[in-house]
Amino acid sequence: MWPALWMLGxxxxxVSWPYCGEIDIMEMVGGNGLENRTVGTAHWNNGGVYESNGTTKKPYAPVSYGDNYSLSGTETLANAFHIFGLTWTPDSITWYIDGVQYHSMAIDSSASLSAFQKDFFLIFNVAVGGDWPGSPDANTVFPQRMLVDYVRVFQQN
Structure with a gap:
């Protein structure tokens, strides 16, 4: 399972992904003892060349920059509600869980990071399988759910 709270440009x-930018506020891949870990990541295009159909070339070089935070002891993300936070300014993106900062990234208006100077929209989802968690198997428990108590968005004047 792959629950996530994230944003796309x-x-x-x-312009498609990764040109639009992506900010993962919270991702969690269950199983394998990882039920206590959340991940916050930013994805964007950093120039480069991607060749399509052997003739058409488009700039394409996805970059991912992130970190993770693990709860202590035997606590898992499913044991209680948690507050996932993100502070996003013109100069940085900072990730929090339960008020604890665990990752920060400097941004600017350079061509490679310009996606993070534009508007984004929120996405909440629970994916079943994928490149990161892999495919469900006999140990995967269904049904699954992601409970969200509230969402707050603040804008600095």
Whole structure:
């Protein structure tokens, strides 16, 4: 299972991923003893060249920059509600869980990081399988759910 609270650039439908940018506020991949770990990551295009159909070339070089935070002891993310936070300014993106900062990334208006100077939209989902968690197997428990108590968005004046 792969629950996540994340954002994509509002221009996703016109420029596609990774050009639009992506900010993962919270991702959690269950199983294998990882039920106590959350991950916060940013993804964007950093130039480079991707060759498509052997003739058409587009700049394409996805970059991922992130970190993870693990709860202590036997606590898991499913044992209680947790507050996942993100502070996003023109200069940085900072990730929090339960008020504890665990990751920060400097951003600027350079061409490679310009996606993070534009509008984004929120996505909440629980994916079943994928490249990161792998496919469900006989040990995967169904049904699954992700409970969200509230969402707050603040904008600095």
């Amino acid at each position: 509002q221009n996703f439908s016109t």
